[in-house]
Amino acid sequence: MNTVKYIMESTETEAEGLIHRMGKTVRLHGAIYKIRRMSGFAFVLLRMRDAVVQCVYSEEYASFPLDLLTEEACVRLTAEVIAEERSKSGYELRLKEAQLLSTPCEVLPVVINQKRVNTSLENLLDYRPITLRNEKERAIFKIQAAICTAFREFLNAEHFTEIHSPKIAAIGAEGGANIFKLPYFGKEAYLAQSPQFYKQMMVGVFERVFEIAPVFRAEKHDTSRHLNEYTSVDFEMGYIESFEEIMAMESRMLYHCISYLNQYCNTELTLLGCTLPQIKEIPQIPFASAKKWIASAYHREITDMLDFEPEEERLLCELVKRENGSEFVFVTHYPSAKRPFYAMDNPSNTEETLSFDLLFRGLEITTGGQRIHSYNEQLEKLDKRGMHKELFESYLMLHKYGVPPHGGLGLGLERFTAQLLGFENVRSATLFPRDIHRLIP
Ligand code: AMO
16 A cells, blocks of 8 residues: 655755755746746746746757746746846746646736736736736735734744634624624524634633634725724733733734744835834823824814724824824723723723724724623623623623633734735735625635
């Protein structure tokens, strides 16, 4: 009987390793990104999994005709690594042999091999399976993947346990009308708006937990900041003494993330022309004071005392940047009336909660806070809001059978990526966005 070889020794080279193979013949694979015909030779750009590399085709060295290669054909190549100081990488690849693995049947509907895909956001999203092959487009998601790796790395080091909570639920965690219903074997179920209840339950088990997973919001808003499915980065931690510990943990997580991107994503950041923010100590301001500050600084009337208008978030970030230099700001003590039933009220002013939002470059990217851990207190709040405790029985086991003081947060991955890269629309940082108009691809 044959066995599966678990040690696969690849004879092929990554783009990253090519600089160390000067003068050697290497085997590579990838897709033909672009062919630039010159007189007597051609530049062939090969899109490898980690970079686009420049090859040179000349009949003098190659054992195959140039016409064998077409854009987006997948190939295996043999080439010699030659020092070339005019090339950005310091080398170029002199093509010797080519094996064609597949060829496209049709010309691509959008040009993807220019510096950027020169089309509308709609088109960019309609043709996502191919527009993502553009070097800049794919760099966005390389960075997004690195953000998740950095968060995971940080949270693991801080002794958080990664969990995977169900996305089909019997009740909504965040309230409101933005919940998707689905038929479930004769019953009604919902798509999870957040892992809120489950991450709190797991504090009773592991003390510190995190999850990076999709959540669903039946938002009818057609805005540049709302998606109907997004990736939520959640953590929850027990034995806290105040909700400020959660903000401190998030500050350190973001600091780690920015350092990680600086270390590992230089190529992608340069390609996207992105300047990473500096994170020192993130300033914090109570919600009520922030409202007043914005009103007086910009001579605006306060129309909604319970929440920010998007414009106010933008203006607050502008003020903080001017005053403090920080591109992040924590807004604390949001009104109780606007926070979900699990949020802990401030004992010295029950009109407000021990909660916060983090704003970054004009947009809310995180919500978090301390949760109610006392059973009676939680029952009281449900009652006050006219909510039926019977519906929350399984969640309330947490409180009934004892849980430490705890809190946590949820950060929108697409919003964070979009703000980091300076995009105006969250969809630009979403692989396959779901919104009221878009279900495919
Ligand atoms: P909240 O509902 O404020 O809080 O969501 C947390 C963060 O998720 C992002 N976000 C969205 N991103 C894209 N499209 C949307 N429709 C959308 N809605 C929210 C934002 C927001 O700050 N359970 C709490 C978190 C907690 O307290 O732990 C929650 O889900 O970046």
